Amino acid sequence: MDAGQKEEYLREYEVLKKKGKPFFPYAVAKDSVMFLVVVVVIAVMSIILGAEQGPKADPTTTTYTPRPEWYFFFLFELLRVLKPAALTPLATIGIPTMALVLLLLLPFYDRNPERDPRRRPVATTAGIMVIIAMALLTFLGAEAGAPTEIEMDVAPQYEDGKVAVAGQGCLTCHKIGENGGDLGPELTDIGSKLPAAGIRRTLINPSGIMPPYSALPPDKLDSMVEFLASLR
Amino acid sequence: MAKFPDTLIPPPLRKPAKPGQNGHRNGNGASPNGDSEEKSVVVEKLKEAPVDLVGWVDERTGASPFLTGMLLRKVPKGTNWFYTLGSATMFAFIVQALTGVFLAMYYTPSPVEAYASITNITNDVFMGEFVRGLHKWGSSVMIILIFLHMGRVFFFGAYKYPRELNWVIGVVLIVLTLVMGLTGYLLPFDQRSYWATIVAMNINGTGPIVGPYLADFLRAGAEFESTTLSRFYALHMLLVPGAIIALIGAHLYLVVKLGTTAPPWVRGDTKPKSLRKEKVG
Numbered sequence: 001m002d003a004g005q006k007e008e009y010l011r012e013y014e015v016l017k018k019k020g021k022p023f024f025p026y027a028v029a030k031d032s033v034m035f036l037v038v039v040v041v042i043a044v045m046s047i048i049l050g051a052e053q054g055p056k057a058d059p060t061t062t063t064y065t066p067r068p069e070w071y072f073f074f075l076f077e078l079l080r081v082l083k084p085a086a087l088t089p090l091a092t093i094g095i096p097t098m099a100l101v102l103l104l105l106l107p108f109y110d111r112n113p114e115r116d117p118r119r120r121p122v123a124t125t126a127g128i129m130v131i132i133a134m135a136l137l138t139f140l141g142a143e144a145g146a147p148t149e150i151e152m153d154v155a156p157q158y159e160d161g162k163v164a165v166a167g168q169g170c171l172t173c174h175k176i177g178e179n180g181g182d183l184g185p186e187l188t189d190i191g192s193k194l195p196a197a198g199i200r201r202t203l204i205n206p207s208g209i210m211p212p213y214s215a216l217p218p219d220k221l222d223s224m225v226e227f228l229a230s231l232r
Numbered sequence: 233m234a235k236f237p238d239t240l241i242p243p244p245l246r247k248p249a250k251p252g253q254n255g256h257r258n259g260n261g262a263s264p265n266g267d268s269e270e271k272s273v274v275v276e277k278l279k280e281a282p283v284d285l286v287g288w289v290d291e292r293t294g295a296s297p298f299l300t301g302m303l304l305r306k307v308p309k310g311t312n313w314f315y316t317l318g319s320a321t322m323f324a325f326i327v328q329a330l331t332g333v334f335l336a337m338y339y340t341p342s343p344v345e346a347y348a349s350i351t352n353i354t355n356d357v358f359m360g361e362f363v364r365g366l367h368k369w370g371s372s373v374m375i376i377l378i379f380l381h382m383g384r385v386f387f388f389g390a391y392k393y394p395r396e397l398n399w400v401i402g403v404v405l406i407v408l409t410l411v412m413g414l415t416g417y418l419l420p421f422d423q424r425s426y427w428a429t430i431v432a433m434n435i436n437g438t439g440p441i442v443g444p445y446l447a448d449f450l451r452a453g454a455e456f457e458s459t460t461l462s463r464f465y466a467l468h469m470l471l472v473p474g475a476i477i478a479l480i481g482a483h484l485y486l487v488v489k490l491g492t493t494a495p496p497w498v499r500g501d502t503k504p505k506s507l508r509k510e511k512v513g
Contacts, residue, residue, distance in 0.1 A: 001393050009393060015500035016308040017491060024303035027311065034316040038323045042373050046365025053354055056347045057426030059456070068428045069413055071375045079435075093439040104403045106386075107396035115389030115496035127386050167423075 005113045055163075073141030074134050080141075152177040154230065161227025164220050168213065176231070184210060189232055196229035302488050310498035314388070317381035318487075322480060324374035328412075331367040332469060339419065341465035343458050346421040371413055378406055390493040398486040401479055408476050415468035418461065429464070430456060 001009070021027075068076050075096060082091035110123060117124045150166045170176070173184035190199065203221060204214040213221065290296040307315075338357055340349040353360040382402065385391055391399035418429040433456075437447035452459040494500070 012500040016494040017306045019309040020306040022304045031319040034320045035323045045369035051364040054422035092435040107391045117387045
C-alpha cells in the first residue's frame with residue numbers, strides 16, 4: 001500500500017467508525033452472549049464427554065503407538081503421507097515450519113490493498129484450499145486409528161486380552177481383523193488353527209524372528225492367550 | 233440509631249457538601265427532629281461513597297479517560313457476530329486459566345504420583361471430574377475458536393495496514409496455544425500422553441540445527457526422565473500462560489488503539505458531497 005492508499009483507508013475507516021455504535025453496550029452485549037455460549041458449550045461437553053483416564057504410562061511397553069490430541073492430527077497424518085524415511089524431516093519440521101513462516105509474514109507479502117474476499121481471488125482461494133487441506137488431513141488422521149488399535153468387537157471377558165495384545169505390538173507383524181502387518185502369519189482366525197496351549201507355547205518360545213513374551217506377568221499372558229484362542 | 237462515625241470514610245474521599253445542603257455537617261445548633269435527620273445524612277454520605285472512591289482512584293491513576301475512551305469508542309458500522317470470535321477465544325482461555333488453577337491445587341508433577349493425583353481429582357475431589365472435563369474440552373474449544381478467529385481476520389483482510397503487527401502477535405498466540413496443548417497432554421501421565429509426548433520430542437529432535445537441543449531442553453536431558461514431567465508442568469502453567477497473557481494484553485491494546493475493522497463490503501463515503509458534484513459536473 002502506498003501512502004495515498006493508506007490515507008484513503010484511514011479516512012474511510014474514520015467515516016465508518018463515526019457511523020458505528022459505541023463498544024459499550026453494543027459490542028459488549030454480543031461478547032457477553034458469546035461468553036455464555038462458550039462456557040455452556042464447554043460445560044456440556046465436560047458433562048457428556050467426561051474426562052476418562054487412560055491406563056497409566058508404562059515406559060516398558062515400547063510398542064504402544066501414540067495418538068496425539070485431535071488438533072494435531074493434521075501433523076500426524078502428514079507424517080503418514082510422507083512415509084519414506086528421506087521425507088520424514090520434511091513432514092516433521094520442513095512443511096510445518098514453512099507454513100508457519102508463511103502465516104506469520106502474511107501481511108508483509110500480501111500487498112494487495114483490497115480487503116473484500118470476493119475481490120482477492122488468489123488469497124481467498126489459497127485460504128479455502130488451506131482449510132480444505134487441514135480438514136482433510138485431520139479427518140484422515142482421525143480415521144487412520146492407532147496402529148496398535150485392534151478395531152474388533154469382542155466379548156467383554158476377552159477385552160483385557162485384546163488390549164494386552166494391542167499393547168504388546170503384535171500388529172507390527174501380524175494381521176488381526178482389519179489391522180496389522182503381514183510380516184508374520186495372520187491371526188484373525190488363529191483360534192481355529194492352534195489350541196490355546198499351542199498359542200501359549202508360541203508366545204513363550206516362539207520360532208523365527210518373533211520375540212518371546214515369557215517375561216510378561218502370568219495374568220497378562222493368560223488374557224492374551226484367551227483372546228487369541230477366541231479368534232475363530 | 234447509633235451515630236455513624238465520620239471517620240469511616242477517610243478525609244480524601246469525603247466530598248465537600250453540596251451548596252445548599254451544608255446545613256447539617258457544618259450546622260450549628262441541634263436539628264429539630266434529631267435521629268431521622270442524622271440518618272438521612274448518613275445514608276446520603278454512603279450513597280456518595282462509591283462516587284468519591286472512584287474519584288479518589290481516578291485522581292491518582294488517571295484511568296477514567298482511558299476507560300471511557302475504551303468503553304465508549306465507536307465500533308465501525310457493520311460489525312457483526314464474526315467479530316466476537318476473538319473475545320470468545322479469550323473467554324475460553326479464561327476458563328482454561330481458572331480450571332487450571334483448580335487442577336494445580338491437587339496435581340502432583342512427579343512421574344510416580346501424577347497418575348494417582350489425576351485419579352484422585354477424577355474420583356474423590358468434589359466436582360473434580362467436571363473441572364477436569366472443562367479443562368480438557370476447553371482446550372479443544374479454544375483451538376477451534378482461535379482458528380475461526382484467524383479465518384475471520386484472513387477473509388476480511390483485517391490483517392492489512394495498519395494492523396499487520398497484530399496479525400503477527402495473533403499467529404504467535406496460536407503457536408503458544410498449540411504448545412499449551414502439547415505440554416498439557418503429558419500431564420495426566422497415561423499411556424496416550426506419555427507415548428504421544430515421546431513422539432513429539434523425537435519429532436523436535438529431527439529438526440535442523442536447533443532440533444536436538446530443543447528436544448534435550450524439553451526432556452531435561454537425553455532421555456525421558458522424572459524431571460521431564462516437572463519441566464512440562466512448569467512450561468504448561470508458568471512460562472507459556474504468562475507469555476499468552478502478556479501477548480493477549482498487547483493484542484487487545486492494539487485492537488483498542490487501532491479499532492476493529494469494518495466488514496470489507498461495508499463502504500464508507502469519504503468524498504465530501506460538494507467535491508463529488510464538481511467531479512460529476
